[in-house]
Amino acid sequence: MKLWLKIALLNVSIVAGLGILIGLAIRDTVISSMRAELTKQGLSVARNLSDRIANFILLDDFYKTQEAIDDVQKTEKDIEYIFATEKNGFLFAHTFRNGYPPDILRWNFIALKKVQSIQLLDTERGFIRDIGVKVFGDMNPELHIGIREEGITQTLRKLRNLVITSTIIATLISSVLSFSLSRIITKPLYKLMKFTHSLSRGEFGRKIEIKAKDEVGELSDTFNNLSHELKLYREKMEDSYKQMLRTEKLTALGRLSAGLAHEIRNPLTSIKVLFQTFRDNPALTKEDMRVVLSAVEQMDDLLTRFLRFARRDDFNLSEVYVNSLIKQVVNLTHFQIKNQSIDVSLNLSKLPPVKADRALIQQALLNLVLNAIEAMPHGGVLKIFSKLDHDRIIVNFKNTGAAIPEEIKDKIFDPFFTTKGDGTGLGLSIVYNIINLHHGNISFESNEKETSFTLNIPINA
Ligand SMILES: Nc1ncnc2c1ncn2[C@@H]1O[C@H](COP(=O)(O)OP(=O)(O)OP(=O)(O)O)[C@@H](O)[C@H]1O
Numbered sequence: 159m160k161l162w163l164k165i166a167l168l169n170v171s172i173v174a175g176l177g178i179l180i181g182l183a184i185r186d187t188v189i190s191s192m193r194a195e196l197t198k199q200g201l202s203v204a205r206n207l208s209d210r211i212a213n214f215i216l217l218d219d220f221y222k223t224q225e226a227i228d229d230v231q232k233t234e235k236d237i238e239y240i241f242a243t244e245k246n247g248f249l250f251a252h253t254f255r256n257g258y259p260p261d262i263l264r265w266n267f268i269a270l271k272k273v274q275s276i277q278l279l280d281t282e283r284g285f286i287r288d289i290g291v292k293v294f295g296d297m298n299p300e301l302h303i304g305i306r307e308e309g310i311t312q313t314l315r316k317l318r319n320l321v322i323t324s325t326i327i328a329t330l331i332s333s334v335l336s337f338s339l340s341r342i343i344t345k346p347l348y349k350l351m352k353f354t355h356s357l358s359r360g361e362f363g364r365k366i367e368i369k370a371k372d373e374v375g376e377l378s379d380t381f382n383n384l385s386h387e388l389k390l391y392r393e394k395m396e397d398s399y400k401q402m403l404r405t406e407k408l409t410a411l412g413r414l415s416a417g418l419a420h421e422i423r424n425p426l427t428s429i430k431v432l433f434q435t436f437r438d439n440p441a442l443t444k445e446d447m448r449v450v451l452s453a454v455e456q457m458d459d460l461l462t463r464f465l466r467f468a469r470r471d472d473f474n475l476s477e478v479y480v481n482s483l484i485k486q487v488v489n490l491t492h493f494q495i496k497n498q499s500i501d502v503s504l505n506l507s508k509l510p511p512v513k514a515d516r517a518l519i520q521q522a523l524l525n526l527v528l529n530a531i532e533a534m535p536h537g538g539v540l541k542i543f544s545k546l547d548h549d550r551i552i553v554n555f556k557n558t559g560a561a562i563p564e565e566i567k568d569k570i571f572d573p574f575f576t577t578k579g580d581g582t583g584l585g586l587s588i589v590y591n592i593i594n595l596h597h598g599n600i601s602f603e604s605n606e607k608e609t610s611f612t613l614n615i616p617i618n619a
Pocket residue numbers: 525529530532533557559560561562570571575576577578580581582583584585586587609
């Protein structure tokens with residue numbers, strides 16, 4: 159449940175609860191004070207009447223007694239009945255028009271030595287308060303007046319309606335007020351919450367606009383500073399990361415150029431020798447031409463590969479989908495694959511994008527696929543498999559064919575190490591460097607049956 163709704167509901171329930179409690183308290187106070195008042199009035203009417211009829215009862219004057227009680231019932235409202243008993247305790251006069259109830263004398267019996275008794279009777283006609291007084295001290299004749307509590311009931315009904323209406327109105331007003339107030343209070347909090355979500359998504363440098371001068375305002379200022387600092391920090395990190403990539407690349411280039419110079423010396427020497435011969439004997443044979451051409455081609459090939467690696471002095475980091483690159487590389491080598499009757503099987507799991515240089519990764523994958531194809535000149539099986547392992551991507555290339563001999567296993571990543579007549583030996587060293595630049599690693603296994611190379615690249619290099 160949203161915070162503003164909770165606050166509003168809490169307010170509304172407090173107001174409604176208080177309304178009900180206040181209503182109940184008022185009701186109790188009003189009931190008891192009204193009942194006390196009614197009893198007081200009833201007693202005074204009973205006492206007056208009892209004084210008036212005392213003589214008539216003494217003289218057994220039924221008519222005068224009846225006249226007096228009828229008189230009082232007519233003038234006093236809320237009186238349901240009046241009855242009086244005579245000296246032997248029998249009913250003497252009463253106001254019941256259609257006969258009196260048989261158990262009337264047991265309704266509110268006045269105990270011996272008592273001069274009065276008050277009893278609340280629950281009758282078919284509602285609550286009736288019977289006020290009984292003895293006419294002569296503690297002698298038998300009694301006078302009973304039944305007073306209806308209808309007045310109290312009506313007042314209570316009115317009071318209840320009033321309390322309910324005012325509670326409803328107060329609840330409505332308080333709900334409108336508390337709904338809008340809690341929205342006002344919690345709105346900046348929601349803004350802050352959204353802002354922290356955006357921070358956790360890495361959207362640094364944004365600002366939150368809360369003008370309040372309270373704790374929330376202070377908190378938003380802190381968050382703005384934090385966001386700004388995080389942005390600066392990330393920019394610094396990216397700078398140093400780029401710097402690092404550049405340094406690594408330079409080291410790799412240094413190593414490569416040393417090898418390159420060494421490799422170029424061989425074809426250059428053969429050309430030099432040929433040209434020295436040419437100086438003494440200017441007739442150049444077709445065979446000589448072929449040697450020069452092949453030497454030049456060899457150098458050209460070396461330089462092209464070297465330049466391809468060296469030219470890119472800026473790493474172009476983007477979101478790279480490795481699976482789609484694998485498919486592209488397989489397509490690229492489709493001709494060789496078909497020519498050498500190689501079976502390719504892809505087993506690619508769903509992978510998130512990797513933050514990497516797309517062209518470099520493609521180059522690395524291509525070199526590995528080319529090596530695998532070259533290792534199976536008479537056909538075989540190439541299995542490429544990819545999967546996600548926590549925050550790293552695993553790509554594995556497995557090809558059948560001759561094993562990598564034990565004695566060259568620690569050399570295959572060296573630049574210019576090759577066992578192929580037409581190879582440059584740069585392929586794996588380039589793969590090694592590329593994977594290194596992306597903070598990944600490469601490993602391989604080779605036995606009589608198959609050779610497999612595995613790349614392990616972090617998603618956020
Ligand atoms: N999949 C493989 N199966 C067997 N041997 C391999 C495999 N990959 C590499 N090698 C061995 O490692 C050596 C070095 O490979 P690298 O890719 O660096 O150079 P190359 O393939 O010989 O030449 P280049 O790739 O420059 O044309 C290869 O000559 C080969 O002997």
